[in-house]
Amino acid sequence: MKITRRNFIKNSFLLGSSLLLSPLSLHAIPPKKEPWIPAYEKLEKEGKLAQRVKQAYAMFENCQLCPRRCGVNRKKGEKGFCRAPMKLVIFSASPHFGEEVSLVGQNGSGTIFFSNCNLRCIFCQNWPISHEGRGKECQDEELADMMIKLQKIGCHNINLVTPTHVMPNILNATRIAYSKGLHIPLVYNTSGYECLEILKILDGIVDIYMPDMKYMDSNKAAKYSAGASDYPDVTKKAIIEMNRQVGELQIDKKGIAFRGVIIRHLVMPNRVAGTEKFVKWVAQALPKSTYVNIMPQYRVEYKAYEYPEIARGITVQEFLEAMDWAKKYGLTNLDPNSVAVRDFYLQRESDRVPFKGA
Ligand code: SF4
Numbered sequence: 001m002k003i004t005r006r007n008f009i010k011n012s013f014l015l016g017s018s019l020l021l022s023p024l025s026l027h028a029i030p031p032k033k034e035p036w037i038p039a040y041e042k043l044e045k046e047g048k049l050a051q052r053v054k055q056a057y058a059m060f061e062n063c064q065l066c067p068r069r070c071g072v073n074r075k076k077g078e079k080g081f082c083r084a085p086m087k088l089v090i091f092s093a094s095p096h097f098g099e100e101v102s103l104v105g106q107n108g109s110g111t112i113f114f115s116n117c118n119l120r121c122i123f124c125q126n127w128p129i130s131h132e133g134r135g136k137e138c139q140d141e142e143l144a145d146m147m148i149k150l151q152k153i154g155c156h157n158i159n160l161v162t163p164t165h166v167m168p169n170i171l172n173a174t175r176i177a178y179s180k181g182l183h184i185p186l187v188y189n190t191s192g193y194e195c196l197e198i199l200k201i202l203d204g205i206v207d208i209y210m211p212d213m214k215y216m217d218s219n220k221a222a223k224y225s226a227g228a229s230d231y232p233d234v235t236k237k238a239i240i241e242m243n244r245q246v247g248e249l250q251i252d253k254k255g256i257a258f259r260g261v262i263i264r265h266l267v268m269p270n271r272v273a274g275t276e277k278f279v280k281w282v283a284q285a286l287p288k289s290t291y292v293n294i295m296p297q298y299r300v301e302y303k304a305y306e307y308p309e310i311a312r313g314i315t316v317q318e319f320l321e322a323m324d325w326a327k328k329y330g331l332t333n334l335d336p337n338s339v340a341v342r343d344f345y346l347q348r349e350s351d352r353v354p355f356k357g358a
Contacts, residue, residue, distance in 0.1 A: 088138045092135075094111060118164050121214070192213055192239060193228060208249075211263060224272070239263060268314065280329050294335070298314050
């Protein structure tokens with residue numbers, strides 16, 4: 001029986017969630033001998049974190065927090081492209097077990113979803129949160145309490161999803177949470193559409209950067225991400241800066257990530273994401289051992305069905321060619337779930353075993 005696209009997508013999910021991968025199977029730099037402390041702790045002890053919070057908050061008056069550079073005064077209630085107020089809006093805060101294995105560990109990644117978004121892709125899987133801004137307004141102190149609660153229940157990190165437009169609130173909340181005992185890594189889980197000067201403010205605060213690299217072509221970026229034609233150039237520069245700050249992914253002896261960069265790249269139908277160009281760029285601009293997650297789980301969401309080019313899931317062959325390109329350009333640290341999905345389909349194709357999915 002042929003492997004259909006439907007079966008491929010379904011089984012990518014099933015396989016991804018059921019793999020019993022040990023975090024220790026990851027290729028990552030082993031920890032140094034001195035005890036680890038979070039980046040923000042060092043900065044606070046040097047007396048510099050308060051100044052960063054102040055510097056970040058001042059940006060609300062003429063918002064340049066992201067490359068949209070709207071220049072609105074969010075302190076006065078004006079809203080820019082992201083439609084975000086100055087106050088935090090949070091959709092959820094809970095342990096998440098669907099992230100990369102070194103973030104999830106045994107107890108989950110402490111994931112906080114911020115409402116609204118500065119990129120607003122038309123295929124967004126979280127569109128009620130990012131496009132419609134569903135969520136609850138919160139004070140920075142409440143965010144700090146959420147961080148502490150996630151740490152208390154054993155989460156291995158604080159995973160800040162779509163943080164760009166609320167970066168000042170996050171810094172303030174981190175400082176408050178640190179005073180209450182926060183001591184786990186901050187994961188900056190971003191679309192990658194970040195300004196260099198903003199990343200400089202985050203230098204010494206964020207432990208793990210997890211940017212997307214969605215497209216390599218400016219026309220595609222403009223078409224599918226609300227006119228953001230500068231996305232490829234801006235994001236390439238941003239990732240290089242992130243790598244300068246925190247370097248390659250490091251894990252502790254239990255296989256839990258505590259510092260470094262994880263790059264995510266979602267394979268899209270009809271080569272829309274420019275995967276070959278992406279892996280080639282990583283191989284040339286960054287260490288070949290940079291942790292890269294080539295993701296197979298694209299699905300037709302939100303308004304993607306209006307664009308024929310992306311109005312379907314990816315095929316087995318589209319995923320396999322993406323993984324082949326990564327190998328061809330010499331990337332050595334691919335996400336183990338993606339590697340397992342690739343191996344699963346290669347094995348099935350070579351065995352020609354009938355697939356018995358629903
Ligand atoms: S964070 Fe929002 S208001 Fe500020 S520049 Fe970006 S899109 Fe505009």
